[in-house]
Amino acid sequence: MTFLSPERLWLLALAPLLAAAYVLLQMRRRRYTVRFTNLALLSQIAPKHPGWRRHVAAGLFLTMLVLMMIGFARPATSVKVPRDRATIMVAVDVSLSMMAKDVPPTRFESAKSAAKKFIRELPARFNVGVVSFAGNANLVAAPSADRDAAIASLDQLVLAKRTAIGEAVFTSLQGVRSFDAQASQDPPPAHIVLLSDGDNTTGRSVQEAIAASRAAHIPVSTIAFGTPYGTVDIEGETTSVSVNKETLKTLADGTQGKAYEAADSGQLGEVYANIGSSLGFKTEHRDVAARYTGIALLFALAAGGASLAWFSRLP
Template identity: 85%
Template sequence: MTFLSPERLWLLALVPILAGLYVALQWRRRHYAVRFTNLALLQQVAPRRPGWRRHVAAGLFLVMILLMMVGFARPADDVRVPRDRATIMVAVDVSLSMMARDVAPSRFDAAKSAAKQFIRDLPARFNVGVVAFAGSANLVAAPSDDRAAAIASIDQLVLAKRTAIGEAVFTSLQAVRSFDAQARQDPPPAHIVLLSDGDNTTGRSVQEAVTASRGADVPVSTIAFGTPYGTVTIEGETTSVSVNKETLRYLADNTEGHAYEAADAGQLNEVYADIGTSLGYTTEHRDVSARYVGIALLFALAAGGASLAWFSRLP
């Protein structure tokens, strides 16, 4: 817990002073009663009562004062507040190697299906954009809260030659920096989710992409689609297209993202949960002094009620 006005906490020093004064007055009262030599008259003017009752109301009153002083210092709790500009970029590999059918019905169809379901499941507070990459990378859906547009852009993807993973990251970062009028100076919190079978065959390197992502403070989580046994047939020639998990893991690990191996489309559903809440929320200090004032009021009512019930007077 923090205090928005901590300088006011010095008032707490008054509580032990008040408690000390109360103890001193009780000692003086008892000392005076002992000096009263007419015990018969003393019994009439000051009949014996259970001693602890006298202290209950006073104790409740002191606790009330303590809580009021704490509330006066404006205590604050950490509260998670949704970040409305939070953005997720989904980058989908559309290279010819994604035709391989070692993931049913194919790497490409599994990746598209998983990406669409992922977008549907994102909380409404997230904006989402889509990048497609093969020999180059293209923004096919600008980041927004329009889920239908993002999903429609995935349905229209077509396969092409080569794979430019580095370019996909750079294009995604550019989309984040162009999110709104203030994004250049104050970019939104963002996360890139990249679906691929892992080979970077053209364009800027994965190392350059790592450097750019780290500089922008944008993690990249990767989902590797494929197995070591994938093949594709292009123009009558069958080629082995083993998934390159190492490249994707390197990209994720060095940008503080997460690396996944998707043997089927359903594993993508785990990605959002592991991205965590740091993207969707920020932590703020919220004044909770009313909480302490409310509790102090309860103690005040308890002190007053006890005093009225036992002594027919307020403390």
């Protein structure tokens, strides 16, 4: 628990002072009573000793004061609320190496299917955008809650030469910063999911992308598509296109994301789970002073009721 006005808690120091004053008054009454040496006369002028009951009303009243003091300091409890600005950027590699069939039917078709499945399963509170990258990177679907638009953009992707992983990260970061009018100053919580076979052959380096992502506090999780034995036919020539898992893992680890492999469907299931836990909710402090005020009122009523029942007066 936290307090929204903690400086008011100094009032609690008055509670032990009031308790001490009450004890002193009781001791003073006892000494005053002992002065009467004529016990017969004392029994006639003093009512029957109330015993422990006289302390009950005082204890309830003091508890009520303590609760009111705590409520005055505005106690707050931490609650999780959905982040309706949370944004996922899905970056898909459209380089020619993605034509390799070592991940059937091809790396490219497998990546698109995985991206579509991922987007469909995102909860409604997430916004999603799509970036494609080959020799350069393009924002093909601006981040929004429109799942159909994001999925449709994946069907329009076309393969091209070279691979610019670094540029894909920079374009994704720019997509996050342009999410809404306040995003440039207050960017939404975001995560980038990059699907690729791993080589960065042009544009800004992976290390530059890592530095930019860390500065923006946006992790990049990667999904590697391919095996060491992939090949593609380009202009009649067969070219080996081994997957570069190390590059993707370096990017993920450097940005505090996670590195996954498309061959492991169990791992792919973790992608949403990890992102959902980090972006799905934010913690807010909600004032619960009314709760303490209500309990204090119950103690006040109990104190008054006990005093009226036993002594025919209010405390």
